[in-house]
Amino acid sequence: MSLLDKLDAVAAARKALLPEGLEVFGTPIEEVYSATEARIGDRRILFLGTNNYLGLTFAPECLRAAHEAIDREGTGTTGSRMANGSYSGHRALEREFAEFYHCQSGIVFTTGYQANLAMISGLAGAGDVVLIDGDSHASVYDGCRLSGAEIIRFRHNDVSDMEKRLKRLGERSKSTLIVAEGIYSMLGDQAPLAEIVRVKNAYNSILLLDEAHSLGVLGETGQGLAEETGLTDGVDFITGTFSKSLGSIGGYCVSNHPQLDQLRYISRPYIFTASPSPATIASTRAALKLLRDGTELRRQLWQNSRQLYARLDGLGYQLGPQPGPVIANILDSPQQALMLWKGLLDHGIYVNLILPPAAPEGKALVRCSVSAAHTSEQMDHVGDVFAELRKSIFQ
Amino acid sequence: MSTDYNNILSRLCFHLKQLSSPDMVIVPETDLINELAIDSVKLLSLVMEIEDEFDISVSLNALADIQTVHELANLIYQIKSQNK
Numbered sequence: 001m002s003l004l005d006k007l008d009a010v011a012a013a014r015k016a017l018l019p020e021g022l023e024v025f026g027t028p029i030e031e032v033y034s035a036t037e038a039r040i041g042d043r044r045i046l047f048l049g050t051n052n053y054l055g056l057t058f059a060p061e062c063l064r065a066a067h068e069a070i071d072r073e074g075t076g077t078t079g080s081r082m083a084n085g086s087y088s089g090h091r092a093l094e095r096e097f098a099e100f101y102h103c104q105s106g107i108v109f110t111t112g113y114q115a116n117l118a119m120i121s122g123l124a125g126a127g128d129v130v131l132i133d134g135d136s137h138a139s140v141y142d143g144c145r146l147s148g149a150e151i152i153r154f155r156h157n158d159v160s161d162m163e164k165r166l167k168r169l170g171e172r173s174k175s176t177l178i179v180a181e182g183i184y185s186m187l188g189d190q191a192p193l194a195e196i197v198r199v200k201n202a203y204n205s206i207l208l209l210d211e212a213h214s215l216g217v218l219g220e221t222g223q224g225l226a227e228e229t230g231l232t233d234g235v236d237f238i239t240g241t242f243s244k245s246l247g248s249i250g251g252y253c254v255s256n257h258p259q260l261d262q263l264r265y266i267s268r269p270y271i272f273t274a275s276p277s278p279a280t281i282a283s284t285r286a287a288l289k290l291l292r293d294g295t296e297l298r299r300q301l302w303q304n305s306r307q308l309y310a311r312l313d314g315l316g317y318q319l320g321p322q323p324g325p326v327i328a329n330i331l332d333s334p335q336q337a338l339m340l341w342k343g344l345l346d347h348g349i350y351v352n353l354i355l356p357p358a359a360p361e362g363k364a365l366v367r368c369s370v371s372a373a374h375t376s377e378q379m380d381h382v383g384d385v386f387a388e389l390r391k392s393i394f395q
Numbered sequence: 396m397s398t399d400y401n402n403i404l405s406r407l408c409f410h411l412k413q414l415s416s417p418d419m420v421i422v423p424e425t426d427l428i429n430e431l432a433i434d435s436v437k438l439l440s441l442v443m444e445i446e447d448e449f450d451i452s453v454s455l456n457a458l459a460d461i462q463t464v465h466e467l468a469n470l471i472y473q474i475k476s477q478n479k
Contacts (some may be wrong), residue, residue: 026443099456134443144455150454150456151454151455151456152452152454153439153443153455155443165452168450168451168452168478169452339425356434356436357434357435357436362436362437363435363441364436
């Protein structure tokens, strides 16, 4: 099969699965009115698929900081951190992340995807092992591939399965990097961190925790699952993203291991890319302050999340195992998921559709992401629409 | 190939039978993707079952080159042999 034939096969598979004329993936958003509302086509819609957990994308402090940074430093750095792209703002944000986590040092990356790519490929190499949860994000899988290390999966959130694999490795468990996530993006469930830390210590491995979906969501000051469970000291490296609770784009890693800084000299995803723009860094710094002091935002986020989860659960939808801002509706077939997704959009509610093989266990997902900026009335309305659609989808 | 290999092949065929149509004849040369239509998600689930049964860990790196039933059985055989 030629290179282009392969792409034709992808197009044919998409065509077989998705109705003609429906832009399910990459739906064009014409105008954005607020953290929770936008226009698709000629319809005003409620955003219920963004990862804008704290609703900070229009926070006046962040907008002002970004505007000032553009005026002061221009639209982009046009260079990598290794060359001309390390501005005072990048270094300040790294210090602020380290202080936020009470860690020795921090590194900022251009995207959250690159943070995992850079950390995993920088820490592990040929001859080492990376032990990952089966439901890991693509950035974890891709970081593993880039590392050249041996990649071994354990069953999702199954610590006894993880331990079994560490045991089989024998002495090699000491050169093993374990990767887990604070909140998993597909089903919205949390990692059993206390058990993972206990096992990782027993086998002298290294643990990297990705707090992409848990930053701003869990913990008293919003650090994530490590703070929520009081286990920050048990985690070797914490990564995360700016593109969810912080409302911009970028990634970070913090650690108490002094070796973290050495990754700046060996990690290709850090070295060979342009650094984040001044506006991005400035708005992220402002957002990090709001996140840290965002107790009320977290209270509202969890109230909204529990309200919607309870309503959908009561309606009989099959959901992810625990309430949280990521509420996954699990459907048996792509056709059912597509009907639900389209039905919600027709009622002015925009959510994420996840089809096999991206969805776990061959199922399809309609994934809602709740924000602190949503109102209780909006959650009620969403619940009403789900109730109405249930009759036609499961008839 | 030793009896161990034949035993692995037999158990592997048993697991594959659960994932394929009842009239499908599975032989060592059977192509996992093109003939049995096993996608990457199903293959990874199958591998986890096999890992439990034979008390081994199969890396994703090694799986990338596997196409046929024989190649998968041989991979398991080699990992088991290394662990002895």
